[in-house]
Amino acid sequence: MASRFQGLHVLVAGAGVSGRSAAEALLAAGAVVTVTDGSADRLAALASLQSQGAELVAGLDEPPAGTDLVVTSPGWRPDAPLLAASAAAGVEVIGEVELAWRLDQEKESPAAWLAVTGTNGKTTTVSMLESVLRAAGVDVVACGNVGLPVVDAVRAGHAVLAVELSSFQLHWSESVAPRAAVVLNLADDHLDWHGDLEAYGAAKAAVYAGNAVSVANADDAWSTRLVGSAEGRTVSFTLGAPGPDQLGVEDGQLVDRAFGDRVVLASLGDVHPAGPHNVANALAAAALARAHGVPPEAVAEGLRSFQPGAHRSVHVAEADGVSYVDDSKATNPHAAHAALRAHPRVVWIAGGLLKGADVDELVAANADRLAAAVLIGRDREQFATALARHAPDVPVREVSTGDDAGMLQAVRLAREFARPGSVVLLAPAAASMDMFTDYAHRGRAFADAVRQVLAETPAPPAHGG
16 A cells, blocks of 8 residues: 655755754655755754755755655754744644654554653653563663654564654654553743643643553653543552552552552562662553563563663762762753762762753752762852852862863862762763763763763862861
8 A cells, every 4th residue: 555655855954963864764654855955064964964855954944845844853943934934834844753654654553652752751751662662572662752763663573663752753743643652741841832831731642642642750750640631541650558559659559559459560679770750760661561561570681680771870980989880861851850869978079051940949959968069061150059049068179160071070070079888970950062062972972971080089088068
């Protein structure tokens, strides 16, 4: 059967990873494809698509005449000139995830989509879910915001997709209806893109449209509120003892009262890295897996075999009784709060691009565990102001240098304040692009700086405080 995209004139907006995958899939479906991007270098990297029939055009501000559909990269805002002009001309605009869904629905046996969104914990949860499903012998792949474009996962023919979805991706995904989905939590993030928390929450809530099972975090007010829009069965998880239709924690075990009668799924010792936020992630993954019919023993096996991703509470080194931990993935205050809660005494390296978020509540909630703070990045003054207000006795140092040299200076300063039993923690609570390519570059810079500083000299005398 011919694809619905055969013969359509489709404009792909954005020549990044998802744009390339979308263009390749559309060409394979018989579409007439044009790709545009503001960067000539990114377009040049797609030169191989020209031999397949794609046209590459730099810097379009309106769709070419005859365009039937625009497929946008997730980071493009609706008010971008090209997308606004497309909407004004009556041309439908969708994202790569929506394209993947429509291509999948054309197949005789579409994949089962199990979707994860939320402000924090998405990648960990989707990776835990993938591990649990594989332990059950399921043909599954983690995809979406975790790295692999969803359209590539669909074209590969996997039976189940563990899909991480950002609010940007959900904004452009009108008809996606996963078999089961969860909103892990919601906190201030990407407000510069969405405008306010209500709009951000509305984008996240789209994941609940048309699900057979919708999973909520009973300990998060926004998750509980958003699941109210769900039409199918609703279950939830909690770090407390589970009630009916819940998964929770009882006597050191993860217990299921939603898909079984107090069925033990795993022990707290099976969850790593340790910490309440990762127990919550494990419960969310278990709920989605159980919604797909996974047996209890696979949950424990999958959690035990799960390997955490890079830059998520990664132990880098230990010297003179001080641990150095990389949580560069903590790109907003909510994620940084979870990272800080895992340690009783912290020399905190923080700062970057706050994207409209506020750090007062974060600092106030964690002031008693801060031994010192070293601030980096463009918005470090907002951190300094919050620390002066809520933690006036905590020593604060600021680093104005950018890039890897700035991180090296930050680690040197942090080491001066670190005492045995404390942790030097990179949990920036902000995005990285003011100083680094991305959070992974920032995490690598931290790890490299730690190794260099520890190799340089013996530990200096610790400051008071």
